[in-house]
Amino acid sequence: MFPEKFLFGASMAGFQVEMGCEKEDVDLNTDWFVWVREPENIITGAVSGHLPEYGVGYWRNYANLHQLAVDFGMNALRINIEWSRIFPKETFSISVQVKGDEQITEIGVTHEALKELDELADKNAVDHYRSILKDMKDRGLKVILNLSHFTLPLWIHDPVAVHRGKSTERTGWVNKKTVIEFAKFAAYIAWKFDDLVDMYSTMNEPNVVSQMGYIMSRFGFPPSYFDPQMYMNSLLNQAEAHARAYDAIKAISKKPVGIIYSASVYESIDNDREIEENATQLMNYSFLDMIHSGKIFFQQREDMKNKLDFLGVNYYTRTVIKRTESINFGPVSLDWTIVEGFGYNCQAGGYSRDMKPVSDFGWEIYPEGLLKVLKQMYEHYKLPIIVSENGIADFRDCLRPYYLVGHLYATEKAIEEGVDVAGYLHWSIVDNYEWARGYHMRFGLAETDYNTKKFIPRPSMYIFREIAKSHTSKIFLHYLNSPYDIWRLG
Numbered sequence: 454m455f456p457e458k459f460l461f462g463a464s465m466a467g468f469q470v471e472m473g474c475e476k477e478d479v480d481l482n483t484d485w486f487v488w489v490r491e492p493e494n495i496i497t498g499a500v501s502g503h504l505p506e507y508g509v510g511y512w513r514n515y516a517n518l519h520q521l522a523v524d525f526g527m528n529a530l531r532i533n534i535e536w537s538r539i540f541p542k543e544t545f546s547i548s549v550q551v552k553g554d555e556q557i558t559e560i561g562v563t564h565e566a567l568k569e570l571d572e573l574a575d576k577n578a579v580d581h582y583r584s585i586l587k588d589m590k591d592r593g594l595k596v597i598l599n600l601s602h603f604t605l606p607l608w609i610h611d612p613v614a615v616h617r618g619k620s621t622e623r624t625g626w627v628n629k630k631t632v633i634e635f636a637k638f639a640a641y642i643a644w645k646f647d648d649l650v651d652m653y654s655t656m657n658e659p660n661v662v663s664q665m666g667y668i669m670s671r672f673g674f675p676p677s678y679f680d681p682q683m684y685m686n687s688l689l690n691q692a693e694a695h696a697r698a699y700d701a702i703k704a705i706s707k708k709p710v711g712i713i714y715s716a717s718v719y720e721s722i723d724n725d726r727e728i729e730e731n732a733t734q735l736m737n738y739s740f741l742d743m744i745h746s747g748k749i750f751f752q753q754r755e756d757m758k759n760k761l762d763f764l765g766v767n768y769y770t771r772t773v774i775k776r777t778e779s780i781n782f783g784p785v786s787l788d789w790t791i792v793e794g795f796g797y798n799c800q801a802g803g804y805s806r807d808m809k810p811v812s813d814f815g816w817e818i819y820p821e822g823l824l825k826v827l828k829q830m831y832e833h834y835k836l837p838i839i840v841s842e843n844g845i846a847d848f849r850d851c852l853r854p855y856y857l858v859g860h861l862y863a864t865e866k867a868i869e870e871g872v873d874v875a876g877y878l879h880w881s882i883v884d885n886y887e888w889a890r891g892y893h894m895r896f897g898l899a900e901t902d903y904n905t906k907k908f909i910p911r912p913s914m915y916i917f918r919e920i921a922k923s924h925t926s927k928i929f930l931h932y933l934n935s936p937y938d939i940w941r942l943g
């Protein structure tokens with residue numbers, strides 16, 4: 454059974470759902486807004502050519518989406534506040550007390566600084582986000598507020614300039630100054646919204662931002678510039694930014710503050726335990742260790758430890774690896790590589806090499822991996838966990854019922870085996886703008902009609918409601934495993 458207070462909900466991101474109704478709802482001031490319409494990216498196929506301003510329209514029709522959540526058994530939603538909407542212009546001029554330069558160990562945002570930030574802030578955006586969060590609360594939904602979800606204000610990041618190798622100050626998370634500006638933003642959000650927030654997350658998937666930005670530079674994420682040193686700097690700066698934002702929020706709020714991290718389970722094709730441990734350490738633990746134990750690779754930083762009250766774990770599928778001759782790039786060296794035909798690397802709409810079904814996105818259905826990763830993460834950090842993203846791109850909703858039951862069962866089983874899981878947030882409640890893939894990928898429990906902005910619940914959404922109401926996934930186990938024999942969770 455799921456605990457009485459278990460959070461059943463969904464996650465969303467501002468850039469992926471807000472725009473779509475009126476012209477004035479469009480936020481022109483982010484790196485992603487510019488990136489997805491950059492001609493080079495569209496012509497080369499790096500991005501879909503779809504534009505976010507034709508999307509869900511949540512900025513205007515948030516009440517419908519919140520009511521849909523309530524109607525289908527949800528008691529929580531995760532959304533983020535777009536930094537660029539609150540501060541469309543730079544905040545460098547606001548002075549705060551900063552200790553350290555190479556290593557920023559403390560940032561003091563005084564009340565004076567908050568009032569000055571209030572002068573710069575877009576008051577309509579502040580008020581509008583307050584209406585959105587208040588509407589969630591009024592309908593009995595818990596508010597899980599994330600601050601940064603992939604997008605950065607254009608005054609922080611010029612993705613095309615970086616992509617072209619041009620010299621610019623606006624290098625996003627690679628620039629140390631971004632740590633200070635993010636701490637100001639975090640303090641301001643806590644100051645203006647704390648009465649409407651139940652839990653904070655500082656950022657979504659810092660590891661993905663760095664990996665897709667500076668290593669996997671052919672997957673359409675800004676700035677798609679292969680540079681291992683920039684990869685490392687962006688990771689380290691995001692870890693420091695999290696720690697300073699954690700302190701800034703805690704100076705104002707008593708609510709829990711965590712981070713949302715993209716995790717996978719790393720399985721060797723030939724039972725090579727050593728490379729599984731190496732991959733898990735590098736990909737799942739190395740970033741989070743920085744803000745949990747203060748371990749920055751081989752250095753200890755007291756100002757970075759104990760900066761997590763909970764962990765948001767985003768899990769979609771596994772990663773199968775095999776040993777290789779060590780590959781050294783910059784500060785990182787790998788003795789493993791990813792094997793095609795499993796996990797994220799399958800043929801869309803087909804089957805994995807283990808004959809497990811694969812989504813429209815080419816991701817293998819592997820709920821066993823969620824059970825494993827929840828147990829690994831809890832064993833390693835002993836922190837409360839929320840499954841903050843889990844879902845499948847499946848326009849026809851023919852795989853999602855199996856995916857949903859399998860992963861909710863994995864979550865329920867983890868709880869029964871002693872893991873402190875406080876919630877499950879599906880990705881996502883409605884179809885939305887899928888970054889470099891635009892509207893092609895449909896992750897919604899409900900289908901989005903992008904013409905009418907109506908949401909049509911898919912069959913899976915009724916399954917979600919029954920599980921949320923009965924507080925167990927076991928009512929569906931018998932019906933939703935055998936045809937595909939997807940999982941053996943024991």
Ligand SMILES: OC[C@@H]1[C@@H](O)[C@H](O)[C@@H](O)c2[nH]c(CCc3ccccc3)c[n+]21
Binds near residue numbers: 466469657661769
């Ligand atoms: O791709 C589905 C979702 C995105 O829509 C979310 O914004 C993002 O938080 C998120 N992360 C992941 C797993 C890592 C990943 C990110 C982007 C592309 C491919 C894999 C999947 N998703």
